[in-house]
Amino acid sequence: MDLSSLVEVLMHGEEQLRQLEACLDVHSPVEHKKQLVLQAQSHFKRAISMAKSIDPERFRQGPGASAAALDSPRSNSGGSDNSDKALKEQERREMCKKRKTLPKWTSQIRISSSEGVDGLDDGHSWRKYGQKEILGAKYPRGYFRCTHRNTVGCFAMKQVQRSDDDPSVFDITYRGEHTCPQKPRTVATSALHRPDIHQSQQRPRQDQQLLLSFQTSLKVKTEGSSFEDPDQNSPFSFSSTPMSTLCTPPTPENKFMGSFSPSPCRASSFGEAPPLHITESDLSDFISATTSAATSSAMDIAFMLDSVGFDPAFHFDASSFLHNL
DNA sequence: CGTATTTGACCTGG
DNA sequence: CCAGGTCAAATACG
Numbered sequence: 001m002d003l004s005s006l007v008e009v010l011m012h013g014e015e016q017l018r019q020l021e022a023c024l025d026v027h028s029p030v031e032h033k034k035q036l037v038l039q040a041q042s043h044f045k046r047a048i049s050m051a052k053s054i055d056p057e058r059f060r061q062g063p064g065a066s067a068a069a070l071d072s073p074r075s076n077s078g079g080s081d082n083s084d085k086a087l088k089e090q091e092r093r094e095m096c097k098k099r100k101t102l103p104k105w106t107s108q109i110r111i112s113s114s115e116g117v118d119g120l121d122d123g124h125s126w127r128k129y130g131q132k133e134i135l136g137a138k139y140p141r142g143y144f145r146c147t148h149r150n151t152v153g154c155f156a157m158k159q160v161q162r163s164d165d166d167p168s169v170f171d172i173t174y175r176g177e178h179t180c181p182q183k184p185r186t187v188a189t190s191a192l193h194r195p196d197i198h199q200s201q202q203r204p205r206q207d208q209q210l211l212l213s214f215q216t217s218l219k220v221k222t223e224g225s226s227f228e229d230p231d232q233n234s235p236f237s238f239s240s241t242p243m244s245t246l247c248t249p250p251t252p253e254n255k256f257m258g259s260f261s262p263s264p265c266r267a268s269s270f271g272e273a274p275p276l277h278i279t280e281s282d283l284s285d286f287i288s289a290t291t292s293a294a295t296s297s298a299m300d301i302a303f304m305l306d307s308v309g310f311d312p313a314f315h316f317d318a319s320s321f322l323h324n325l
Numbered sequence: 326c327g328t329a330t331t332t333g334a335c336c337t338g339g
Numbered sequence: 340c341c342a343g344g345t346c347a348a349a350t351a352c353g
Contacts, residue, residue, distance in 0.1 A: 127328090130346080131330095132342090133340065134343075135343085141343085
């Protein structure tokens with residue numbers, strides 16, 4: 001556990017706070033602010049545990065938080081005997097429609113070798129459903145959708161595209177908000193972390209990388225839905241997005257396609273509510289509704305439960321998250 | 326054995 | 340027609 005990773009995590013946290021500050025007096029959706037807070041919190045938590053792990057002796061006492069296991073077996077609302085071509089066509093068509101209306105935003109994140117996939121997991125489980133070579137890009141683009149799409153009708157999706165020139169940068173495009181609960185895992189581990197047995201680790205200029213990372217790590221632009229936040233100003237110079245608005249990432253996330261970097265997975269601490277609920281119902285309607293009314297995520301959840309109609313004792317499986325090769 | 330990923334075929338919008 | 344996005348059969352995984 002080296003110091004530079006620690007610094008990096010701290011910087012992420014700081015950046016989140018900075019963005020939050022920028023958002024504060026603007027009329028941006030509460031959800032965004034909450035997200036920022038949560039992200040910052042998780043970064044700091046992580047930083048703390050990293051720091052502790054540097055000198056474990058000093059901080060020995062309760063083995064950290066309880067591993068509040070909220071996992072439970074899945075409930076399957078079976079009854080999936082469909083298979084009518086017409087029906088599938090229908091579904092597909094619906095999908096297309098959704099595709100258009102779904103809010104979409106891009107966030108560019110950098111994965112440092114030290115961090116790996118770590119901590120960038122937003123606590124959602126994604127299932128990969130495709131990969132495609134993209135025209136002018138070296139690396140293929142991976143297509144993911146929420147694992148619980150069929151169980152709870154969560155239509156969140158994301159695309160992960162590795163940057164051409166800097167392999168440690170990933171462009172992640174999210175589409176749609178999760179309507180499913182997040183992975184509730186509380187993680188307080190990382191006490192003992194062997195220096196990974198990485199073969200080809202790019203360790204050298206980490207400090208300089210940090211700066212770079214600081215600049216590019218959290219660039220996010222939103223489109224589709226209209227969450228404006230014209231005030232979002234970062235001290236950086238990369239605002240190359242003319243008309244689209246810069247916003248905050250609901251959650252940075254990653255999980256890339258068949259490439260290098262093995263790594264375990266890890267969730268940001270505390271589960272929290274999905275920020276928005278979006279269904280096929282009129283999106284804009286909903287948005288205006290949210291901006292004016294939605295004040296608590298809890299409420300959103302209730303709303304969601306309500307409208308989707310699964311029982312509150314809902315449980316899902318967060319058990320398996322894997323690493324790719 | 327159930328789930329997740331891989332991967333080529335297929336579909337669709339521009 | 341093509342590029343990008345998705346499906347689904349075949350595999351891999353645990």
